[in-house]
Amino acid sequence: MFGKSELVKNVIHKSNMKFEDILNKVKEILRKTYGFNLLIVETAKGRDKNYIVSNALPYVSDPDDDVNNEYPPDANKILLLLILTHTFMMNNSVSEVSLVGFLKKLGIDVEAKHPIFGNVKDYIAKTLVKKHYLNVTGDPITKIQTFSWGPAAETEISMQAILEFVCRVYKNRQPKDWINQFQIASKQNFRNKPEERNFDSLQ
Template identity: 30%
Template structure:
Protein backbone atom coordinates (compact mmCIF):
# COMPACT_ATOMS: atom_id res chain seq x y z
CA UNK A 1 0.00 0.00 0.00
CA UNK A 2 1.68 3.16 -1.17
CA UNK A 3 2.04 6.35 0.81
CA UNK A 4 -0.27 9.20 -0.21
CA UNK A 5 -0.51 12.90 0.28
CA UNK A 6 -3.56 13.44 2.45
CA UNK A 7 -5.59 16.54 3.11
CA UNK A 8 -4.49 17.90 6.46
CA UNK A 9 -7.37 20.37 6.29
CA UNK A 10 -9.90 17.59 6.80
CA UNK A 11 -9.89 17.15 10.58
CA UNK A 12 -12.46 14.35 10.45
CA UNK A 13 -10.25 12.18 8.24
CA UNK A 14 -7.23 12.90 10.42
CA UNK A 15 -9.11 12.11 13.64
CA UNK A 16 -10.40 8.79 12.37
CA UNK A 17 -6.98 7.91 10.93
CA UNK A 18 -5.49 8.48 14.39
CA UNK A 19 -8.14 6.18 15.86
CA UNK A 20 -7.27 3.53 13.26
CA UNK A 21 -3.56 3.81 14.08
CA UNK A 22 -4.38 3.24 17.75
CA UNK A 23 -6.65 0.28 16.93
CA UNK A 24 -4.05 -1.38 14.70
CA UNK A 25 -1.26 -0.96 17.26
CA UNK A 26 -3.39 -2.33 20.10
CA UNK A 27 -4.50 -5.39 18.13
CA UNK A 28 -0.95 -5.97 16.92
CA UNK A 29 0.12 -6.59 20.53
CA UNK A 30 -1.81 -9.88 20.40
CA UNK A 31 -1.09 -10.34 16.66
CA UNK A 32 -4.81 -10.19 15.87
CA UNK A 33 -5.66 -9.24 12.28
CA UNK A 34 -8.04 -6.29 11.92
CA UNK A 35 -10.98 -6.93 9.61
CA UNK A 36 -13.00 -4.31 7.79
CA UNK A 37 -16.03 -4.78 10.13
CA UNK A 38 -13.71 -4.02 13.08
CA UNK A 39 -12.68 -0.74 11.47
CA UNK A 40 -16.26 0.12 10.53
CA UNK A 41 -17.42 -0.52 14.10
CA UNK A 42 -14.63 1.11 16.09
CA UNK A 43 -13.36 3.83 13.75
CA UNK A 44 -15.69 4.72 10.90
CA UNK A 45 -19.01 4.44 12.78
CA UNK A 46 -21.50 6.67 10.97
CA UNK A 47 -18.99 8.01 8.42
CA UNK A 48 -18.59 5.15 5.95
CA UNK A 49 -17.82 6.91 2.66
CA UNK A 50 -14.20 7.83 3.50
CA UNK A 51 -12.94 4.35 4.44
CA UNK A 52 -10.13 4.28 1.85
CA UNK A 53 -8.97 7.78 2.74
CA UNK A 54 -8.81 6.94 6.44
CA UNK A 55 -6.80 3.76 5.77
CA UNK A 56 -4.42 5.64 3.45
CA UNK A 57 -3.82 8.40 5.99
CA UNK A 58 -3.34 5.92 8.85
CA UNK A 59 -0.92 3.95 6.69
CA UNK A 60 1.15 7.04 5.95
CA UNK A 61 1.27 7.97 9.62
CA UNK A 62 2.43 4.47 10.57
CA UNK A 63 5.10 4.45 7.87
CA UNK A 64 6.40 7.92 8.74
CA UNK A 65 6.37 7.39 12.50
CA UNK A 66 7.12 3.70 13.10
CA UNK A 67 8.44 2.37 9.79
CA UNK A 68 5.56 -0.09 9.54
CA UNK A 69 2.80 -0.33 6.98
CA UNK A 70 -0.77 -1.58 6.74
CA UNK A 71 -1.12 -4.60 4.44
CA UNK A 72 -4.31 -6.41 3.46
CA UNK A 73 -4.05 -10.21 3.42
CA UNK A 74 -6.39 -13.16 2.91
CA UNK A 75 -9.23 -13.66 0.48
CA UNK A 76 -12.99 -13.17 0.50
CA UNK A 77 -14.53 -13.07 3.96
CA UNK A 78 -11.12 -13.84 5.48
CA UNK A 79 -9.55 -10.59 4.27
CA UNK A 80 -7.95 -8.59 7.03
CA UNK A 81 -5.44 -5.81 7.67
CA UNK A 82 -2.15 -6.46 9.49
CA UNK A 83 1.01 -4.46 10.16
CA UNK A 84 4.32 -5.26 8.49
CA UNK A 85 7.70 -3.96 9.57
CA UNK A 86 9.36 -2.27 6.58
CA UNK A 87 12.69 -1.68 8.28
CA UNK A 88 13.67 -5.07 9.69
CA UNK A 89 13.18 -8.63 8.49
CA UNK A 90 12.89 -11.27 11.19
CA UNK A 91 11.39 -14.74 11.15
CA UNK A 92 8.20 -14.17 13.10
CA UNK A 93 8.14 -10.67 14.60
CA UNK A 94 6.14 -9.54 17.59
CA UNK A 95 5.72 -12.71 19.64
CA UNK A 96 7.43 -13.38 22.93
CA UNK A 97 10.52 -15.54 22.47
CA UNK A 98 8.94 -18.89 23.39
CA UNK A 99 5.92 -18.54 21.10
CA UNK A 100 8.12 -17.12 18.38
CA UNK A 101 10.38 -20.16 18.59
CA UNK A 102 7.45 -22.59 18.52
CA UNK A 103 5.81 -20.86 15.57
CA UNK A 104 9.10 -20.77 13.67
CA UNK A 105 9.53 -24.52 14.24
CA UNK A 106 5.97 -25.21 13.09
CA UNK A 107 6.35 -23.14 9.92
CA UNK A 108 9.66 -24.88 9.24
CA UNK A 109 8.10 -28.34 9.64
CA UNK A 110 5.33 -27.43 7.21
CA UNK A 111 7.71 -25.89 4.68
CA UNK A 112 10.14 -28.82 4.76
CA UNK A 113 7.20 -31.24 4.32
CA UNK A 114 6.11 -29.78 0.99
CA UNK A 115 4.15 -26.81 2.37
CA UNK A 116 1.44 -28.86 4.07
CA UNK A 117 1.08 -31.47 6.79
CA UNK A 118 -1.73 -33.78 7.81
CA UNK A 119 -2.60 -33.29 11.46
CA UNK A 120 -1.49 -36.80 12.43
CA UNK A 121 2.01 -36.32 11.01
CA UNK A 122 2.07 -32.78 12.38
CA UNK A 123 1.44 -33.82 15.98
CA UNK A 124 3.83 -36.77 15.69
CA UNK A 125 6.56 -34.32 14.67
CA UNK A 126 5.85 -32.12 17.69
CA UNK A 127 5.80 -35.14 20.02
CA UNK A 128 9.42 -35.76 19.05
CA UNK A 129 10.10 -32.32 20.51
CA UNK A 130 8.33 -33.20 23.75
CA UNK A 131 5.10 -31.35 22.89
CA UNK A 132 1.92 -33.37 23.47
CA UNK A 133 -1.38 -31.91 22.17
CA UNK A 134 -3.43 -33.36 25.02
CA UNK A 135 -1.18 -32.26 27.87
CA UNK A 136 -0.59 -28.87 29.44
CA UNK A 137 2.84 -27.61 28.50
CA UNK A 138 4.82 -25.74 31.21
CA UNK A 139 5.77 -23.00 28.75
CA UNK A 140 2.83 -22.82 26.30
CA UNK A 141 -0.09 -24.07 28.39
CA UNK A 142 -2.77 -25.59 26.15
CA UNK A 143 -0.60 -26.24 23.09
CA UNK A 144 -3.41 -27.46 20.89
CA UNK A 145 -5.44 -24.33 21.58
CA UNK A 146 -2.40 -22.12 20.98
CA UNK A 147 -1.65 -23.72 17.62
CA UNK A 148 -5.08 -24.55 16.24
CA UNK A 149 -6.90 -21.48 17.57
CA UNK A 150 -4.50 -18.61 18.33
CA UNK A 151 -1.99 -19.11 15.51
CA UNK A 152 -4.86 -19.75 13.09
CA UNK A 153 -6.80 -16.67 14.27
CA UNK A 154 -3.64 -14.61 13.81
CA UNK A 155 -3.52 -15.98 10.23
CA UNK A 156 -0.12 -17.62 10.61
CA UNK A 157 -1.66 -21.06 10.01
CA UNK A 158 -4.49 -22.30 7.83
CA UNK A 159 -6.27 -25.47 8.93
CA UNK A 160 -8.78 -27.17 6.63
CA UNK A 161 -10.72 -30.37 7.13
CA UNK A 162 -10.02 -33.15 4.64
CA UNK A 163 -13.27 -33.81 2.71
CA UNK A 164 -15.18 -36.96 3.65
CA UNK A 165 -12.69 -37.88 6.39
CA UNK A 166 -14.13 -39.98 9.23
CA UNK A 167 -12.81 -39.55 11.85
CA UNK A 168 -12.08 -35.94 10.87
CA UNK A 169 -8.60 -35.24 9.54
CA UNK A 170 -7.09 -31.83 8.87
CA UNK A 171 -4.45 -30.31 6.61
CA UNK A 172 -2.22 -27.63 8.10
CA UNK A 173 -0.58 -25.02 5.85
CA UNK A 174 0.97 -21.59 6.16
CA UNK A 175 -1.58 -18.81 6.55
CA UNK A 176 -1.39 -15.55 4.58
CA UNK A 177 0.39 -13.74 7.40
CA UNK A 178 3.21 -16.29 7.40
CA UNK A 179 3.67 -15.76 3.66
CA UNK A 180 3.80 -12.03 4.30
CA UNK A 181 6.27 -12.02 7.19
CA UNK A 182 8.45 -15.11 6.86
CA UNK A 183 11.26 -15.67 4.37
CA UNK A 184 11.68 -19.28 3.32
CA UNK A 185 15.40 -18.81 2.67
CA UNK A 186 15.75 -17.74 6.31
CA UNK A 187 14.05 -20.97 7.33
CA UNK A 188 16.46 -22.99 5.18
CA UNK A 189 19.36 -21.26 6.92
CA UNK A 190 17.71 -22.20 10.23
CA UNK A 191 17.51 -25.85 9.09
CA UNK A 192 21.12 -25.73 7.91
CA UNK A 193 22.23 -24.64 11.38
CA UNK A 194 20.37 -27.57 12.93
CA UNK A 195 21.97 -30.11 10.57
CA UNK A 196 25.37 -28.43 10.44
CA UNK A 197 25.25 -27.77 6.71
CA UNK A 198 26.55 -24.68 4.90
CA UNK A 199 24.69 -24.66 1.58
CA UNK A 200 20.87 -24.34 1.60
CA UNK A 201 20.70 -25.71 -1.97
CA UNK A 202 21.25 -29.24 -0.60
CA UNK A 203 17.51 -29.15 0.11
CA UNK A 204 16.73 -29.12 -3.62
CA UNK A 205 12.93 -28.84 -3.73
CA UNK A 206 12.75 -26.46 -0.77
CA UNK A 207 15.54 -24.30 -2.19
CA UNK A 208 13.74 -24.09 -5.53
CA UNK A 209 10.52 -23.16 -3.73
CA UNK A 210 12.29 -20.51 -1.63
CA UNK A 211 14.03 -18.88 -4.59
CA UNK A 212 11.14 -18.84 -7.08
Protein backbone atom coordinates (compact mmCIF):
# COMPACT_ATOMS: atom_id res chain seq x y z
CA MET A 1 0.00 0.00 0.00
CA PHE A 2 1.26 3.50 -0.78
CA GLY A 3 -0.03 7.02 -0.24
CA LYS A 4 -0.74 10.00 -2.44
CA SER A 5 2.13 11.98 -0.89
CA GLU A 6 4.56 9.26 -1.99
CA LEU A 7 3.27 9.47 -5.56
CA VAL A 8 3.54 13.24 -5.59
CA LYS A 9 7.06 13.15 -4.15
CA ASN A 10 8.41 10.46 -6.49
CA VAL A 11 6.41 11.09 -9.68
CA ILE A 12 4.67 14.45 -9.94
CA HIS A 13 7.72 16.63 -9.41
CA LYS A 14 9.34 14.89 -12.36
CA SER A 15 6.44 15.52 -14.70
CA ASN A 16 4.40 18.42 -16.00
CA MET A 17 1.23 16.30 -15.94
CA LYS A 18 -1.46 16.71 -13.29
CA PHE A 19 -1.75 14.09 -10.57
CA GLU A 20 -5.16 12.80 -11.76
CA ASP A 21 -3.93 12.51 -15.37
CA ILE A 22 -0.93 10.48 -14.27
CA LEU A 23 -3.07 8.29 -12.00
CA ASN A 24 -5.53 7.52 -14.80
CA LYS A 25 -2.66 6.61 -17.12
CA VAL A 26 -1.14 4.35 -14.43
CA LYS A 27 -4.50 2.61 -13.94
CA GLU A 28 -4.77 1.96 -17.67
CA ILE A 29 -1.22 0.57 -17.96
CA LEU A 30 -1.55 -1.60 -14.85
CA ARG A 31 -4.77 -3.14 -16.10
CA LYS A 32 -4.00 -3.60 -19.80
CA THR A 33 -0.32 -4.53 -19.50
CA TYR A 34 0.09 -6.19 -16.11
CA GLY A 35 -3.42 -7.34 -15.19
CA PHE A 36 -3.80 -5.31 -11.99
CA ASN A 37 -6.47 -2.95 -10.65
CA LEU A 38 -5.43 0.16 -8.73
CA LEU A 39 -7.81 0.66 -5.80
CA ILE A 40 -8.33 3.55 -3.39
CA VAL A 41 -8.43 2.52 0.26
CA GLU A 42 -10.54 4.63 2.59
CA THR A 43 -8.54 6.51 5.22
CA ALA A 44 -9.34 8.79 8.14
CA LYS A 45 -10.65 12.23 7.23
CA GLY A 46 -7.86 14.70 6.52
CA ARG A 47 -5.27 12.01 5.75
CA ASP A 48 -3.72 11.09 2.41
CA LYS A 49 -5.55 8.65 0.18
CA ASN A 50 -3.92 5.24 0.11
CA TYR A 51 -3.74 2.92 -2.88
CA ILE A 52 -3.35 -0.83 -3.35
CA VAL A 53 -2.98 -3.02 -6.42
CA SER A 54 -5.33 -5.97 -6.85
CA ASN A 55 -5.34 -8.85 -9.31
CA ALA A 56 -7.71 -8.31 -12.28
CA LEU A 57 -6.98 -11.56 -14.12
CA PRO A 58 -9.14 -14.70 -13.96
CA TYR A 59 -7.81 -17.50 -11.80
CA VAL A 60 -6.15 -20.35 -13.69
CA SER A 61 -5.24 -23.50 -11.82
CA ASP A 62 -1.72 -24.82 -12.12
CA PRO A 63 -1.70 -28.14 -14.06
CA ASP A 64 1.40 -29.11 -12.09
CA ASP A 65 -0.48 -29.01 -8.78
CA ASP A 66 -0.50 -32.32 -6.93
CA VAL A 67 -3.62 -34.05 -8.29
CA ASN A 68 -3.54 -36.51 -5.40
CA ASN A 69 -3.91 -33.74 -2.86
CA GLU A 70 -7.24 -34.25 -1.06
CA TYR A 71 -7.95 -30.51 -0.86
CA PRO A 72 -7.44 -27.91 -3.62
CA PRO A 73 -4.69 -25.33 -2.99
CA ASP A 74 -7.25 -22.53 -3.30
CA ALA A 75 -9.69 -24.00 -0.75
CA ASN A 76 -9.69 -20.73 1.20
CA LYS A 77 -11.75 -19.22 -1.62
CA ILE A 78 -14.64 -21.23 -0.18
CA LEU A 79 -14.07 -19.67 3.22
CA LEU A 80 -13.92 -16.20 1.70
CA LEU A 81 -17.14 -16.84 -0.19
CA LEU A 82 -18.90 -17.91 3.02
CA ILE A 83 -17.64 -14.88 4.97
CA LEU A 84 -18.53 -12.37 2.25
CA THR A 85 -21.92 -13.99 1.73
CA HIS A 86 -22.83 -13.75 5.42
CA THR A 87 -21.56 -10.17 5.58
CA PHE A 88 -23.47 -9.13 2.47
CA MET A 89 -26.73 -10.75 3.58
CA MET A 90 -26.43 -8.93 6.91
CA ASN A 91 -26.57 -5.64 4.98
CA ASN A 92 -22.78 -5.50 4.74
CA SER A 93 -22.22 -4.93 8.45
CA VAL A 94 -21.62 -7.95 10.65
CA SER A 95 -20.24 -8.15 14.17
CA GLU A 96 -17.38 -10.47 15.00
CA VAL A 97 -19.74 -12.42 17.27
CA SER A 98 -22.24 -12.91 14.44
CA LEU A 99 -19.52 -13.98 11.99
CA VAL A 100 -17.95 -16.42 14.46
CA GLY A 101 -21.39 -17.87 15.27
CA PHE A 102 -22.22 -18.28 11.58
CA LEU A 103 -18.98 -20.11 10.86
CA LYS A 104 -19.42 -22.31 13.93
CA LYS A 105 -22.83 -23.45 12.63
CA LEU A 106 -20.97 -24.64 9.53
CA GLY A 107 -18.51 -26.59 11.65
CA ILE A 108 -15.75 -23.99 11.36
CA ASP A 109 -14.37 -23.03 14.78
CA VAL A 110 -12.20 -19.91 14.53
CA GLU A 111 -10.46 -20.83 17.79
CA ALA A 112 -9.27 -24.21 16.47
CA LYS A 113 -7.17 -25.19 13.49
CA HIS A 114 -9.46 -26.36 10.72
CA PRO A 115 -8.40 -29.44 8.68
CA ILE A 116 -9.06 -27.61 5.39
CA PHE A 117 -8.84 -23.88 6.13
CA GLY A 118 -6.14 -23.93 8.80
CA ASN A 119 -6.07 -21.04 11.27
CA VAL A 120 -9.31 -19.25 10.36
CA LYS A 121 -8.87 -16.44 12.87
CA ASP A 122 -5.46 -15.55 11.42
CA TYR A 123 -6.80 -15.89 7.88
CA ILE A 124 -9.48 -13.29 8.58
CA ALA A 125 -7.18 -10.85 10.39
CA LYS A 126 -3.91 -11.32 8.51
CA THR A 127 -5.16 -12.07 5.01
CA LEU A 128 -8.68 -10.80 4.38
CA VAL A 129 -8.33 -7.59 6.38
CA LYS A 130 -4.71 -6.96 5.37
CA LYS A 131 -5.49 -7.47 1.68
CA HIS A 132 -8.61 -5.30 1.97
CA TYR A 133 -11.19 -7.97 1.20
CA LEU A 134 -12.72 -7.04 4.56
CA ASN A 135 -12.89 -3.71 6.37
CA VAL A 136 -12.90 -3.88 10.15
CA THR A 137 -13.97 -1.19 12.62
CA GLY A 138 -13.87 -1.39 16.40
CA ASP A 139 -16.02 0.30 19.01
CA PRO A 140 -13.61 1.99 21.46
CA ILE A 141 -15.98 1.40 24.38
CA THR A 142 -17.45 -2.07 23.82
CA LYS A 143 -14.40 -3.32 21.88
CA ILE A 144 -16.81 -5.02 19.47
CA GLN A 145 -15.41 -5.44 15.96
CA THR A 146 -17.61 -5.05 12.89
CA PHE A 147 -16.77 -6.33 9.40
CA SER A 148 -17.85 -5.09 5.97
CA TRP A 149 -16.72 -5.63 2.38
CA GLY A 150 -13.35 -4.04 1.60
CA PRO A 151 -12.35 -2.33 -1.67
CA ALA A 152 -10.68 -5.46 -3.06
CA ALA A 153 -13.87 -7.51 -2.61
CA GLU A 154 -16.00 -4.67 -4.00
CA THR A 155 -13.91 -4.61 -7.17
CA GLU A 156 -13.14 -8.29 -7.70
CA ILE A 157 -16.23 -10.14 -6.50
CA SER A 158 -19.78 -9.90 -7.82
CA MET A 159 -22.50 -9.22 -5.25
CA GLN A 160 -24.98 -10.43 -7.85
CA ALA A 161 -23.16 -13.78 -7.98
CA ILE A 162 -23.24 -13.92 -4.18
CA LEU A 163 -26.99 -13.30 -4.20
CA GLU A 164 -27.54 -15.98 -6.84
CA PHE A 165 -25.51 -18.38 -4.71
CA VAL A 166 -27.84 -17.67 -1.75
CA CYS A 167 -30.87 -18.31 -3.97
CA ARG A 168 -29.49 -21.73 -4.91
CA VAL A 169 -29.00 -22.55 -1.24
CA TYR A 170 -32.54 -21.56 -0.27
CA LYS A 171 -34.13 -22.91 -3.49
CA ASN A 172 -37.22 -21.42 -5.12
CA ARG A 173 -36.00 -17.91 -4.26
CA GLN A 174 -35.13 -15.09 -6.62
CA PRO A 175 -32.53 -12.32 -6.11
CA LYS A 176 -35.33 -9.72 -5.99
CA ASP A 177 -36.73 -11.46 -2.90
CA TRP A 178 -33.95 -9.74 -0.93
CA ILE A 179 -34.86 -6.17 -1.79
CA ASN A 180 -31.99 -4.30 -0.10
CA GLN A 181 -29.28 -6.72 -1.22
CA PHE A 182 -30.67 -6.77 -4.77
CA GLN A 183 -30.52 -2.98 -4.97
CA ILE A 184 -26.94 -2.90 -3.68
CA ALA A 185 -25.87 -5.65 -6.09
CA SER A 186 -27.52 -3.83 -9.00
CA LYS A 187 -25.58 -0.66 -8.20
CA GLN A 188 -22.33 -2.62 -8.10
CA ASN A 189 -23.08 -4.16 -11.49
CA PHE A 190 -23.60 -0.63 -12.82
CA ARG A 191 -20.30 0.66 -11.41
CA ASN A 192 -17.92 -2.17 -12.27
CA LYS A 193 -17.01 -3.99 -15.43
CA PRO A 194 -17.98 -7.70 -15.58
CA GLU A 195 -14.39 -8.90 -15.74
CA GLU A 196 -13.65 -7.02 -12.50
CA ARG A 197 -16.37 -8.87 -10.58
CA ASN A 198 -15.48 -12.50 -11.21
CA PHE A 199 -15.06 -14.44 -7.96
CA ASP A 200 -12.53 -16.69 -9.75
CA SER A 201 -10.15 -13.74 -10.08
CA LEU A 202 -9.17 -14.06 -6.41
CA GLN A 203 -5.62 -15.39 -5.97
